[in-house]
Amino acid sequence: MERECKNCKEMIYAGKGYCANCGSKWIENRITMKQVARDFSDIYLGLDTKFGRTFIDLFRRPEAVINGYIYGRRVNYMDAIRYLLLAVFMTGIYSYFLKSAHIYEDMMAQQQALYEDLNYSQEQIRFTQEFNDRYVKFLYDFQGFFLMLTIPVLALVARFSFWGKRYYNFTEQLVFFMYTYSHAVLTTTPFSLLLLLIYPEYTIYVGTITLPLMYLYNAYCYKQCFRLSNTELLNKTLLSLVIGFAVIIALTVIGMLTGVLLALLFKT
Numbered sequence: 001m002e003r004e005c006k007n008c009k010e011m012i013y014a015g016k017g018y019c020a021n022c023g024s025k026w027i028e029n030r031i032t033m034k035q036v037a038r039d040f041s042d043i044y045l046g047l048d049t050k051f052g053r054t055f056i057d058l059f060r061r062p063e064a065v066i067n068g069y070i071y072g073r074r075v076n077y078m079d080a081i082r083y084l085l086l087a088v089f090m091t092g093i094y095s096y097f098l099k100s101a102h103i104y105e106d107m108m109a110q111q112q113a114l115y116e117d118l119n120y121s122q123e124q125i126r127f128t129q130e131f132n133d134r135y136v137k138f139l140y141d142f143q144g145f146f147l148m149l150t151i152p153v154l155a156l157v158a159r160f161s162f163w164g165k166r167y168y169n170f171t172e173q174l175v176f177f178m179y180t181y182s183h184a185v186l187t188t189t190p191f192s193l194l195l196l197l198i199y200p201e202y203t204i205y206v207g208t209i210t211l212p213l214m215y216l217y218n219a220y221c222y223k224q225c226f227r228l229s230n231t232e233l234l235n236k237t238l239l240s241l242v243i244g245f246a247v248i249i250a251l252t253v254i255g256m257l258t259g260v261l262l263a264l265l266f267k268t
Contacts, residue, residue, distance in 0.1 A: 051086075054078040058183045062221040066179050070172050080178035087182035088148065090189045097196055151177045155245050161240040167226060180221050184214040 008019060055075045057065050066078045155173035162168065168176060188210045195206065223233050 050076070050078045054083065055183070055186065058179060058221075061180070061224065063224040065223055066176055066221065067181075069170070070175055080175045080182075083182045083186075084148070084151075084178045087185040090186055094189050094192060094196075096192060151181055153247065153251070154181065157240055157244045160243050161236055162222070162226070176221070176225070177218075180218050181214070184210070184217060188213075 054065055057077070068074065068077060069080055151174060154177045155170055158173045158176070159168070159170045162173075188206075192206050194208075219233060221238055222228060222236065228236065
């Protein structure tokens with residue numbers, strides 16, 4: 001039976017669920033909470049079969065997901081921005097439970113006891129506590145924000161490491177890390193939450209395990225996306241380490257100079 005589209009008034013032919021002219025979905029039944037939840041997850045998060053397919057294939061064949069998005073084949077997988085937003089959402093959940101478990105306070109107490117054992121002066125301990133309260137706690141509270149800031153830095157390092165027309169440009173490197181970095185967060189966060197609930201005292205050591213695994217996963221994805229040989233992959237890995245170290249030093253120096261400049265401005 002032919003129907004008239006409620007948005008553009010074009011005809012929707014029998015057996016078709018979407019308008020061929022404007023792409024609107026034909027809705028027959030009255031709206032329900034179940035339908036609202038389904039539409040929200042589909043439109044804003046993409047939590048349908050695309051998410052499951054994206055999550056699995058980023059393990060099995062990441063080149064299909066990443067190169068597919070970069071070169072325009074975007075129907076079968078969740079897009080990079082939604083995948084990143086989902087990772088930020090998961091990071092927010094982890095930060096909430098981390099704060100509820102008082103991991104930060106326990107870590108600061110252990111650090112103060114260590115400084116006292118090392119015979120630090122009360123002035124040195126007070127300065128360290130003030131620094132932690134101002135900056136370290138800020139990092140804990142805004143992990144999702146810093147996750148998003150990390151991606152451009154990684155993309156910059158990768159752009160210099162993989163220079164040439166054969167490889168991605170800077171924007172394509174951003175897409176690469178939106179997928180890989182987000183995938184690492186989505187994969188490791190459930191395990192981190194489980195560890196937080198069972199053995200909270202070991203939570204502060206999670207990064208020593210996840211960061212090397214994340215680096216290895218990125219290397220695996222580059223190997224698949226660019227069809228690199230083992231020798232090429234090793235050379236690029238070593239080069240990225242050197243460039244990454246140089247970028248970190250440069251950003252640290254810029255950050256310190258900025259901090260000194262701001263301190264002088266506020267002082268005056």
